[in-house]
Amino acid sequence: MKIENICCIGAGYVGGPTMSIIAQKNPHINVNVVDMNADKIKAWNSKNLKNLPVYEPGLSKVVKEARGRNLFFSTDVNKHIEQSDMIFISVNTPTKMSGKGKGYAADLKYVEACAKQIAEVSKSNKIIVEKSTVPVRTSEKIKEILMSNNIDVDFQILSNPEFLAEGTAMRDLEIPDRVLIGGDNTIEGKRAVNSLVEIYSSWVPKENILTTNLWSSELSKLTANAFLAQRISSINSLSELCEATGADIEEVSKAIGMDSRIGSSFLKTSVGFGGSCFQKDILNLVYIARSEGLDKVADYWEQILIINQHQRDRFSKKIIDVIRKKNLEPKVLLLGWAFKKDTNDTRESAAIYVANNLLNNNIKIDVYDPKVAEHQINFDLSNVTPNYEKSSVKFVEQPFLNISEYNIIALMTEWDEFKAFDWDIIYKKIKKPAYIFDGRNILDSINIKKIGFNYIGLGRK
Numbered sequence: 001m002k003i004e005n006i007c008c009i010g011a012g013y014v015g016g017p018t019m020s021i022i023a024q025k026n027p028h029i030n031v032n033v034v035d036m037n038a039d040k041i042k043a044w045n046s047k048n049l050k051n052l053p054v055y056e057p058g059l060s061k062v063v064k065e066a067r068g069r070n071l072f073f074s075t076d077v078n079k080h081i082e083q084s085d086m087i088f089i090s091v092n093t094p095t096k097m098s099g100k101g102k103g104y105a106a107d108l109k110y111v112e113a114c115a116k117q118i119a120e121v122s123k124s125n126k127i128i129v130e131k132s133t134v135p136v137r138t139s140e141k142i143k144e145i146l147m148s149n150n151i152d153v154d155f156q157i158l159s160n161p162e163f164l165a166e167g168t169a170m171r172d173l174e175i176p177d178r179v180l181i182g183g184d185n186t187i188e189g190k191r192a193v194n195s196l197v198e199i200y201s202s203w204v205p206k207e208n209i210l211t212t213n214l215w216s217s218e219l220s221k222l223t224a225n226a227f228l229a230q231r232i233s234s235i236n237s238l239s240e241l242c243e244a245t246g247a248d249i250e251e252v253s254k255a256i257g258m259d260s261r262i263g264s265s266f267l268k269t270s271v272g273f274g275g276s277c278f279q280k281d282i283l284n285l286v287y288i289a290r291s292e293g294l295d296k297v298a299d300y301w302e303q304i305l306i307i308n309q310h311q312r313d314r315f316s317k318k319i320i321d322v323i324r325k326k327n328l329e330p331k332v333l334l335l336g337w338a339f340k341k342d343t344n345d346t347r348e349s350a351a352i353y354v355a356n357n358l359l360n361n362n363i364k365i366d367v368y369d370p371k372v373a374e375h376q377i378n379f380d381l382s383n384v385t386p387n388y389e390k391s392s393v394k395f396v397e398q399p400f401l402n403i404s405e406y407n408i409i410a411l412m413t414e415w416d417e418f419k420a421f422d423w424d425i426i427y428k429k430i431k432k433p434a435y436i437f438d439g440r441n442i443l444d445s446i447n448i449k450k451i452g453f454n455y456i457g458l459g460r461k
């Protein structure tokens with residue numbers, strides 16, 4: 001089936017960038033990205049490309065090229081569902097906050113609502129593509145909802161999980177390691193898989209497009225993320241051991257990573273991984289394993305999250321201890337709020353949890369991030385800090401304007417500009433004794449200790 005009209009439900013961090021690239025590479029296909037959030041759609045349509053709702057290097061260039069040509073953003077969900085041959089579901093699947101599976105299972109209410117809406121509106125055959133990360137066998141549930149609400153139309157369900165990482169999303173989409181497409185092993189299923197293969201083939205070499213059955217595709221996404229997160233928790237757990245033994249985590253990480261069987265990616269110690277995927281996907285994996293009665297398997301994967309939280313708490317404690325022992329004013333300048341550099345996304349960012357720990361110990365915080373807005377920081381904190389008071393947190397646009405008020409800087413995100421700051425000048429102005437807690441170990445290379453700072457990184461004495 002030759003696809004002429006695509007509809008993508010969900011104009012978020014996944015839907016927006018992915019559809020922009022699909023439209024750019026397939027000028028003959030109309031791509032309509034729809035969302036019920038009118039403000040978001042307005043932002044996607046804004047003339048000034050700086051106002052796009054997602055900050056992602058390289059995104060605005062692609063939007064500029066395709067928007068208005070064959071890429072459109074709209075709130076008219078029903079119209080575009082009806083007109084499309086292929087529908088991507090790219091809505092959020094947060095962890096369930098109540099009911100069965102609370103705290104672990106993915107909440108599929110948004111996915112299910114989409115399936116219901118698609119069934120109600122559709123008058124012609126459609127291919128439905130799961131883009132959101134979902135538990136294994138979700139496609140079966142989608143199929144059930146579609147079939148029970150519309151018997152006149154043939155729906156083929158595909159799983160096409162997203163492997164883009166925020167901050168490098170455009171590159172990851174343009175040159176993906178692989179594109180994974182799962183479908184039914186029937187004639188119609190294979191035909192649907194081929195339709196999607198054709199779309200990606202516009203720019204991805206065929207050998208990098210992997211087709212599997214639906215369940216393998218769904219489970220591969222969860223487990224790929226679990227493997228990546230596992231490496232970070234492994235290196236983070238060793239950072240504590242390094243501090244105890246006198247080994248240096250950067251040296252250990254380099255030595256481990258040079259083994260070609262292990263490889264060097266995802267071995268960077270940090271104050272803990274964040275982002276919308278890792279924690280959610282592992283919780284989901286743990287839930288699935290436990291539901292199958294596989295407690296040992298569930299415990300194994302859950303340990304990754306236990307270490308991640310431990311790393312955030314341990315980093316917070318280092319700051320709290322210094323304030324207490326040295327009797328310093330309880331005030332900290334946090335540099336960075338995004339969960340990693342080059343994104344404005346703050347979901348599950350380690351900064352939120354460290355800030356929460358500091359606030360719970362009556363330590364005031366000022367926050368600077370080059371891409372995150374004040375309202376987002378307030379929103380994040382009000383979700384984790386009971387009785388959160390806005391007055392205990394100040395959002396600063398120029399981080400060093402009042403530098404003489406602090407003894408302590410805590411580095412939370414690895415933004416490049418932090419390395420480029422003039423630390424000599426900052427040292428001259430900051431209150432003494434001056435401390436830098438480096439949650440990303442990015443300042444050691446500029447010899448910050450020689451300048452005079454007390455430097456506390458991770459994984460070294």
Ligand code: UDX
Binds near residue numbers: 266269271272273339
């Ligand atoms: C991740 C997966 O990489 C991607 O394939 C999937 O589609 C979505 O989830 P993302 O969460 O956007 O992507 O970013 P990623 O680069 O994986 O980083 C996740 C977190 O791990 C960040 O907080 C990052 O700072 C941290 N991290 C990463 C480390 O602490 N150390 C590392 O070595 C690598």
Ligand code: ADP
Binds near residue numbers: 092113
């Ligand atoms: P992700 O990182 O997975 O892209 P986001 O939260 O950034 O997640 O984006 C998901 C988007 O999906 C949100 O903008 C939300 O408004 C939208 N959405 C959720 N459910 C529906 C729905 N039923 N119809 C239209 N849009 C939806």
